[in-house]
Amino acid sequence: MHEVIIIGAGPAGLNAALILGRCQRDVLVLDSGKPRNAASRALHGFLTRDGAPPMDLRKWGRDEIARYPSVKFRDLPVTGVERSDGGFELKLSDNSTERARLLLLATGRVDVVPEVAGFTEFYGRGVYHCPYCDGWEHRDQPLVVYGRNDSAASLALGLLTWSRDVTVCADSRPDWNAERQVELERNGIAVVENQVRAAEGHERLQRLTFADRDALACSAVFFCSDCLQRSTLPERLGCEFDDDGNVRCQQMAATNVPGLFVAGNVRGGIHLAIMAAAEGAEAGIAMNEALLDAELAAANSPAAT
Numbered sequence: 001m002h003e004v005i006i007i008g009a010g011p012a013g014l015n016a017a018l019i020l021g022r023c024q025r026d027v028l029v030l031d032s033g034k035p036r037n038a039a040s041r042a043l044h045g046f047l048t049r050d051g052a053p054p055m056d057l058r059k060w061g062r063d064e065i066a067r068y069p070s071v072k073f074r075d076l077p078v079t080g081v082e083r084s085d086g087g088f089e090l091k092l093s094d095n096s097t098e099r100a101r102l103l104l105l106a107t108g109r110v111d112v113v114p115e116v117a118g119f120t121e122f123y124g125r126g127v128y129h130c131p132y133c134d135g136w137e138h139r140d141q142p143l144v145v146y147g148r149n150d151s152a153a154s155l156a157l158g159l160l161t162w163s164r165d166v167t168v169c170a171d172s173r174p175d176w177n178a179e180r181q182v183e184l185e186r187n188g189i190a191v192v193e194n195q196v197r198a199a200e201g202h203e204r205l206q207r208l209t210f211a212d213r214d215a216l217a218c219s220a221v222f223f224c225s226d227c228l229q230r231s232t233l234p235e236r237l238g239c240e241f242d243d244d245g246n247v248r249c250q251q252m253a254a255t256n257v258p259g260l261f262v263a264g265n266v267r268g269g270i271h272l273a274i275m276a277a278a279e280g281a282e283a284g285i286a287m288n289e290a291l292l293d294a295e296l297a298a299a300n301s302p303a304a305t
């Protein structure tokens, strides 16, 4: 029985492991190797690591954690989980089981890339969902927002931070209201209602083509669409969710399920890697304190004297 199992070795899970390792806790980290930003070439906005290849951050994290001998790793997907007496029992893809008193889900999210030819190919290097992650690299260049709802209009206005040349490609008649349309026009944002056929370019994104109009030159396309929970484990464990599909988090990374904690994109809030890492640190502290409280309570119980 480990003291803690962490599922997910992204920034959230790794930072929790670092804190818990420094608390000399017996920790097992399990990971299936599917980071949210796998398609991205560079991680931005992470102080001291701005521009680093995303997988390097994970490698550096593991290298640092190797200094703490009480933390172990297994690179395997968790396929099943059950609450058991005094903790959790996990089933791994090789049919082995692992048990722990406390469990941290740092399983992340996955983005639904719109089904347009070329979008998946250019995802992370010309097609994006987050301007805070990738806007600066395309500053002062022609930008496109793909989408037809109010969130797309709002994203287009937000992109004015990086460029005054912003177009919304809506595939058909957009469904925002007249007031929003006026706001877009006032800010010089054109709306194309023709259906987008494909994102094209040689080595880098260069244009969008349409069913029935000339191509539009652009250096980046941003879209807003769903980002889903990477794992069904939160649901299977009985976690509560908010309306946006985020696991509801109580004080200090705790969930409604006793002994179960969450950190990173599995929760709501700002989905930047540095936020995920900070939430991992918070969860690490919360879990150490939960273990310590239980130890102190046991030491102070009449049975112990």
Ligand SMILES: Cc1cc2nc3c(=O)[nH]c(=O)nc-3n(C[C@H](O)[C@H](O)[C@H](O)COP(=O)(O)OP(=O)(O)OC[C@H]3O[C@@H](n4cnc5c(N)ncnc54)[C@H](O)[C@@H]3O)c2cc1C
Residues within 6 Å of the ligand: 007, 008, 009, 010, 011, 012, 013, 030, 031, 032, 033, 034, 035, 036, 037, 038, 039, 040, 042, 043, 044, 045, 046, 076, 077, 078, 079, 106, 107, 108, 109, 111, 123, 124, 128, 129, 130, 132, 133, 134, 230, 231, 233, 263, 264, 265, 266, 271, 272, 273, 274, 276
């Ligand atoms: C294209 C793109 C570009 C981005 N660029 C940036 C950027 O520049 N800057 C920035 O701050 N953020 C960026 N992000 C967001 C960033 O990827 C996330 O904020 C960050 O990865 C969240 O960390 P996490 O630890 O919560 O989840 P993740 O990094 O997604 O890690 C979750 C881990 O859990 C594992 N896992 C899931 N289920 C299981 C299971 N059942 N068993 C075992 N393991 C499991 C996964 O394999 C994965 O390794 C970008 C995202 C995308 C999609």
